[in-house]
Amino acid sequence: MEKKTLNKEVLAAVRHVPLLSVAAARILDLTAQVDHTLADVMAVAKNDAALTARLLKIVNSPVYGLLEPATSLERAISYLGENLVVSLVLEDTIGAYLNKPLPGYGGGSGDLWRHDLRTAIAAKEIALINRDRCPPDVAFTGGLLHDIGKSILSEFLKDGYQEILAELAEKEVVDFVGGERDLLGIDHAQVGYELARTWGLPEVMQMVIRHHHEPSLAPEDLKPVVYAVHLGDIIAMMGGYGTGTDNLFYRLDQRYTDYLVVGPEQMGMLMLTVEEKFNETVETLQMR
């Protein structure tokens, strides 16, 4: 099929994706604002009964070992922290996309969500080292959302990954996103960006999703956070948490050093910290 036709079909699929819930959209809006507080998140969450119940159930699970059960949302959220609340909100509202198998990438159910979570934790750790220019919570949420386009593009990729792998071997394309563009006329970052626009996500999230493989193309003021997610994505892949056939066929943008301080010698400690925090988060999220 012609690339142009495929491209149109992909974009049509994006337009058919259901909208975000009001609570999810508000919470994502809030977390993209640098000066928000946990109280702001709480104010939104308390209007969502299902979310409140879920947060209370998790905070009262054995993982937290509370002596007295938490009965108020305030207590639950202050224990869990914003990142876990955002993870739960996203899993509740767009979990169908985050958890579905990625046949076009050879990825199983949950692979994308684990990769996203790992990227989010890594992006936040990088932001914490660079917190003067990169808000950690924004980097975390950006990490959770960065690959959302794969959930749509996977359907169109089908067995096409074989062609992309062959093109990579022949050096006809420079990386997997280049292969996607060559095959389908659009890549997963662009598809994710269209989805983010459809959902009305904040601009910073749209830019993270759109430019996470080419951070140098992001608007100047957003480059630190886009680079943090770019590196977080790489840390997730290096740690064995990729999404399948795309493996580690992505390029590191060396210009990250213009925006972030992350020395090669810090990489080992970052990987170790990410591994430990990821295991903790997974344990908590599974306690439903």
Place this chain on the structure above:
Amino acid sequence: MAEIVLGIGGIGATNTKGATLKTYALGSCIAVVILDPQTRTVGMVHVALPDSAIKPEKVATLPGYFADTGIPALFEQMKRCGTKGPQGLIVKLAGGAQIMDQNNTFNIGKRNALAAKKILWSFGLAPVAEDLGDNYSRTVTLATDTGIMTLSSPGKPNWHI
């Protein structure tokens, strides 16, 4: 058939007939595989980082996480299966992938492989086969009965080393 799955930093050794050792999705991590033809014992450790000096307190709970502590700990486990000493052991390595980057900025995979070889040399051992580097993740399966080490990666047919 018993399948022992090793997570990151996991160590396993067995000489049970029909058993397999398996570790999933090695990115920059490496699998160090040791075969003992004398006792028909197979062992594997999933190493994440080259040197435990980065966080020594982790060694007590997960020695396999680091090359310098993981390989000696693997020998110890193999000894419990009857392995006598390093002499006559067969070593294979796999993993150590990296992102596409000509400058090798984050070369954890390469450093893992080098650190593993250095430790192995100190025991008088060198790998007879290896599948290291490149840009793809690897899953490793090791069969006790045959000693065959099977590698798989998304989008590629399985292969052996």
